Amino acid sequence: MALRALVLTLLLSLLGLGSGQWKVMGPHKPVQVVVGEDAVFSCFLSPKTSAEAMEVRFFRDQFHAVVHLYREGKDQHNMQMPAYQGRTELLKDSIEEGHVLLRLNKVTLSDTGLYGCWFRSQNNDHGTTWELQVSALGSAPLVSIMGYVDGGIQLLCKSSGWFPQPTVKWKGPNGYDLPSDSKVNADRHGLFDAETSLIVQENAGSISCSIQYPDQSREVESRVWIRGAIFQAVSWRLISILLGVFLSVLCVGVLGLTISFYIFKGKIWADLDQRRKHGVAELREARKYAVEVILDVETAHPQLHISDLKTVCYKNTQQEMTYTDKKFKRKCVVATQGFQAGKHYWEIEVGHNVMWYVGVCRDDVDRKVTHVTLSPNNGYWVLGLNSEHLYLTFNPDDTILSPRKPPTRVGVFLDYEAGTISFLNVNDQSFIYTLTHQFKGLLRPYIQYYGSDEKNVTPIVICPVSPRSEKGAPCDTDKLEPYP
Template sequence: MALMLSLVLSLLKLGSGQWQVFGPGKPVQALVGEDAVFSCFLSPETNAEAMEVRFFRGQVSSVVYLYRKGKDQPSMQMPQYQARTKLVKDSIAEGHVSLRLENITVLDAGLYGCWIGSQSYHQEAVWELQVSALGSVPLISIMAYVDRGIQLLCRSSGWFPRPTAKWKGPQGQELSTDSRTNTDMHGLFDVEISLTVQENAGTISCSMRPAHLSQEVESRVQIGDTFFQPVSWALAVKVLGILCSGLFFGIVGLKIFFSKFQEAWAGTLFMVPAGTRSEMLPHPSWFSSSSPSLQGPEKKVRTGSGGDSGPRDGSPTALCF
C-alpha cells in the first residue's frame, strides 16, 4: 500500500512539472582503505547549478558535503569528513552530481542521503554504505592432545563486520566448534575457533566469510596417523643423557689441554739459548733456600775451563749475577 502511494505521489509530481532526486538504487559496498562514490541525479534532467546540493549522514543537518550558491562550503562539513570528500559536478547542468568519499573506515558505515533543493522545492534520496574488511588467511595450529584426539585452533584477524567462521569436514559438512571474538583498536574483529578431532579425520578446513561479501577465505589441514603416533619418552631421555655426557667430557678435556699448554708456555719464558750473555729472569726452581746464589754477596758461577761461559752441547747456560 505504501509503495503504491509513493508511486502515485511521484506521478503527480512529474505531472506538475516537478523533478525527483534519485540516489544509488542499492547499498553501496566498500572495503576498508578504499574509496566510495555516491551518485545523485534529477529526473527529469534539470540544471542544478543554482540549487543547493547537500550530502548528509543519517539526518539532513549532519553535513558530509555542501554545495550552495554555486560554491563548495567545506566549513559546513563534519570534522571526520573534511579533506576526505570531493564533489564531482561536471554534469551538474544536467542534474547529475557525485560525491567521492576517500579512505573508508569501519566508522563510515551507515545511512547516507542526498538533498537537492531550490527556493520553492526540494527532495532527497537515502541509501546505505556497507563497509567490509577482508581479514588474514586463517592459520590452523595444533594446541594439545585431549580426549584421545587433538585440539585444533584456527585464527584470523582484521575482519569487518564479524565474519561467519566454520570448521568443515572432508565432505564439506559443518562441524561443531567453539568460537571467540575480540575487537582491536581500529574496530576490526579477530576470530578464533577451536575443534577436537579424532584419528584419521581426513581433510579439515577452516573458513571465514564476511556478512556483506560472497568471498570466502579458507585454509585446510590433513589429519592422518602421524599426528597420533606415541612418543618414546624413554628413548628421548637416553639420547639427551648421551648428549649431555659428551658435552661434559668435552669441556673437561679442553680445560686440561689448555692448562698443560699454559704451563709449557710459561716454562719457556725462563730459558736462555746457549752461547749468549743475555740476562733474563732465573727459572722459578732456582729460587730455593739451598741455592748458593742466594747466600752471601753476588757471585758469578762459571763451569768448565779456559774461561768458557757455558757448555757447548746446546743446553741452556746458567745466568750470571
C-alpha cells in the same frame, strides 16, 4: 537502519517546497564498502534538469550535518563537518543533466550510517537517503597445535580484524561442517576477533578453517592435511614436534588463500589467455581489411585542431570558425569516409590520454547537442577511457571493461554485414570487447577527446596500418612528448 532511511526520505519529500517539477533519485540499495576503499554516492534529477545553478547538499543522518555542499557554482568546503574535510570530491561532469557523484575517500568504520542528498532551486527542492555499510576483511586464519586430547590432536584457528561479526567453521574433506567450539569477541576499535578449536583423529584427511561475513560474500580459509602416518607409536613429545613442523611448513603455502581465491584466479588467467589468443587471431584477420581513414576538418569542434587530416590536438582556446550543419558542438570529429557495407579496420594512437572515445557513429546523429550518452540507442558504438581512469563501452548501458594491459593504440574492426564492431589492444595483440548490432545507414569513424589539462595531453592520431604485418606500423605519436 533501513526504517530510519525510509522515514527520513518521507520527511524530505514532505519538506519539499517546490511545485514538484523534478525529484531526486539516489542509490536504491545500501552502498557497501570495505574499510580503506572509496565510496561513491550517485544522485540525479528525474527528469533530467541542469543543476549547475542549484544548491546540492550531501549530509549525514541530519540535514544540517554537511558532508559536502555545492552552492553558487562552487564547492563550500568550509561548511563540511570536520570528519569529512579533505576526504570528499564532487564529480560534476554531468551536472548539466542533473547528475552528480560524491566520492568519499578512505572509508572507516565510523563512516557507517545514514546519508542523503538534497537539491534546491528557486522554485523546487527535494532529497533522498540511503545507507552506507562498511565492512572489514580480517586476517588469514592461523592454525596451530594445542596438544593431544582423547587420542586426537586439538587444533586452534584464530583470525582478527573483522567487521561485521563473522561466522567461524571447520570443514571436513567432504566439505561438510564439523562441530567445534567457537567464540567471537570485539576489540576496543569495534573489530571482531574469532577463535575456534577442533579435535581431529587419525586419517582425518583435509581439514579447513573458514571465516566469512554473515552474508557469505567474503571468505578466508586455511587448509591442513591430517594423515595416519602422523599418529605412529612414538613419544607424545616427538609426535607434537613432527606435527608442528609439518603444519608450519604447510601453512606457509596456504595461509591467506581461500578456495574462492583459487577459482577466481583460475578464471581470470583463463580469461586473459583466451583474450590473448582471440586477439592475435582477430588482429591478424582484421589487418587484411585495413583502410585509410582521413578526418573531416569541417566536422571538428573548435577546440580540436586537426593537422595532416589524421592528427587531433586539443587546445583550451577555440578556433574562430563558422558553425555549419556538419560541425559537432561536442569535442569530437568524424572521418570523411563512411561505411554501409563490408569489413573495415583502422588503428588509433590514444597514448596515455584520458577522457577519449573511439569507434563509429551513424552519419545522421544529432550534431548540435552538447551532451549525449554514446550508446547504440543513440547511434554510437565506442570504446573509451573516462576521467576516473575506467575503460568502458555502452551496450546499451555503460559497461566497465578490464583490458589485459592499458592500450595506447586501439584497433577498430567493423564488420557491417555481421553487425559487429570489435576493439583490439594493438600493444599486446589482445582482444578487448565486441559490440553487436544490426547496423543501418552510413557509419563514420568517430573520435571524441576531452583534454582537461593542455600541458599533459598528447595528440590522438590515426595510424597507418600494414595489412601483412603482425605489429602496427610506426605512428607519429610513438615518441611524442605531451602537446605544448
